[in-house]
Amino acid sequence: MKNIITFIVLAIGLNTYSQEKKILEPKLENIAWIAGTWHGEAFGGITEEIWSEPSGGSMMATFKLIVDEKVQFYEIEVIREIEDSLILQLKHFGSDLKGWETKDETVDFPLREITENKVVFEGMTFEKVSSNEMNVYVDIKNENGTVETVKFNYKK
Template identity: 75%
Template sequence: MKHLLSILMVLNLSCNAQAEKQLEPKIENIAWISGTWHGEAFGGKTEEIWSEPSAGSMMATFKLINDGKVTFYEIEIIREVENSLILQLKHFNNDLKGWETKDETVDFPLIQLTENKAVFKGMTFEKISPKEMNIYVDIKNDNGDVDIVKFNYKKQ
């Protein structure tokens, strides 16, 4: 019995190691993010549209709608830089006036990449299925603490 338990533990560790196999930080390894995604967050409806990988990058637009009106937009990119990936974005009011200065971006460097997860510093993409993903974003609250906001998206 003790031997069987040891074998099961080794098999379990082996399966977990395979599930968490690190992938090369190439844009093609996150192609599953591409598509039109819809969800809810911040008390409203969200829409995020990601392009297919090309030329070492992907681009996206994000829109938050509250009470039938756009609250804000984002333009996002993920690109290959120095043998890794970086996610960068800019925020815009509903009239396209930017939050960041002209040359400023909000940057999220890649920490870890597996078959079903892209972990950037402050933002994580998690593939649930080909038609569902979660995005977790670290957002500072009024107290200066970090809250993790979860976006559950369904692909259209």
């Protein structure tokens, strides 16, 4: 009898976990909740990230960091459908709009998985907290070569 109860408890627990962790198809419609104008704080300043609704097989965004009332840098970001998956690509620009990457170079984040409230790219994760709040986790390589995960908390 004890084994049956243990089995039932495990089965219920696994079913609950699988419902929370249900993997969704790599389609833009499954991450449309990212769209909107988001504000937060990071790197000692104010951040702004504006994501478009999915259209034309992609979503696009701009990012801006302001420290001491001066723009430090911008980013242009794109999430696009490619080969039955998604990829996030971005380019950085200084406050003078001069690019950090070369003309044909992008910083690429391949998709790992999508769940109901999370989009995990290799090196960047979007987490839906509520319809008006999300966290973005970015892996950033320090000058000494170690990787630090930076959390951006955004609100609409």
